[in-house]
Amino acid sequence: MEQMELYTIVFIAGLIFGSFLNVLIHRLPLSISLFNPVSSFCPHCSYSIKWYENIPIVSYLLLKGQCSSCSERISVTYPIVELLTAAVTLLIFQKQPSNYEFFLLLGIFYTLIVLSFIDFKYQSVPSYLLIIVVIFTLLVGDTMATLMFMGGFVLLELVTTFYIQTIKARITDNPELENQRALGEGDIPIAGVIGGLLGIQLGVTAIFVAAILALIPAIYNLFGKKEIQTPFIPFLSLGLLIVYISEFNLFGLFV
Numbered sequence: 001m002e003q004m005e006l007y008t009i010v011f012i013a014g015l016i017f018g019s020f021l022n023v024l025i026h027r028l029p030l031s032i033s034l035f036n037p038v039s040s041f042c043p044h045c046s047y048s049i050k051w052y053e054n055i056p057i058v059s060y061l062l063l064k065g066q067c068s069s070c071s072e073r074i075s076v077t078y079p080i081v082e083l084l085t086a087a088v089t090l091l092i093f094q095k096q097p098s099n100y101e102f103f104l105l106l107g108i109f110y111t112l113i114v115l116s117f118i119d120f121k122y123q124s125v126p127s128y129l130l131i132i133v134v135i136f137t138l139l140v141g142d143t144m145a146t147l148m149f150m151g152g153f154v155l156l157e158l159v160t161t162f163y164i165q166t167i168k169a170r171i172t173d174n175p176e177l178e179n180q181r182a183l184g185e186g187d188i189p190i191a192g193v194i195g196g197l198l199g200i201q202l203g204v205t206a207i208f209v210a211a212i213l214a215l216i217p218a219i220y221n222l223f224g225k226k227e228i229q230t231p232f233i234p235f236l237s238l239g240l241l242i243v244y245i246s247e248f249n250l251f252g253l254f255v
């Protein structure tokens with residue numbers, strides 16, 4: 001088969017998987033069954049969406065981003081998740097992993113997409129998704145590096161939480177800080193995924209890239225004077241993806 005045809009098929013398959021990830025993103029946090037109702041429904045008017053209104057990207061464009069029943073806006077995250085999933089699927093495929101690796105890598109990156117979008121919306125994620133993504137990583141990645149990165153993040157969390165709860169809380173005289181933790185619940189397992197897939201040098205690079213990317217909304221919040229907690233899982237996942245694809249190595253710059 002022509003390479004271009006193959007890539008097109010992989011991309012379209014990715015779009016369809018993306019459509020399924022949308023279902024997970026919108027149903028898992030609300031504990032709605034994945035199979036009942038089978039067809040998707042409008043979250044505003046509960047209109048049951050017809051199959052031809054549910055074609056990835058195409059339907060969103062044809063419907064001009066509106067529900068055909070109540071005309072309420074359809075969230076732009078739907079086509080974004082579909083395109084992102086398709087792009088990720090194609091990028092992993094182009095790295096020519098073995099079949100075994102390919103499906104586990106898809107499992108990992110798909111779970112990270114679901115976790116990222118749930119984290120964006122709720123600032124909290126289901127723990128079973130974190131367990132699943134770590135298990136996939138142990139099956140395909142470097143176990144030692146997975147454990148090291150998780151251990152490293154536990155230490156980081158202990159030290160920075162101690163700093164925030166005792167020192168910073170006293171200096172700023174803000175009792176609210178006494179119960180604040182430095183990292184979210186999901187950051188430690190995701191760090192393990194990064195270490196397991198990338199190894200130590202690329203893994204540290206990915207976390208560095210994630211921290212730089214996370215500064216953008218943090219600075220935006222600062223100037224907007226809004227107290228929004230920046231969810232870190234999307235940025236860790238993006239850092240992982242960028243370094244996994246580009247193999248950019250921070251340490252390579254100094255040698």
Ligand SMILES: [Zn+2]
Nearest residue numbers: 042045067070
């Ligand atoms: Zn509707």
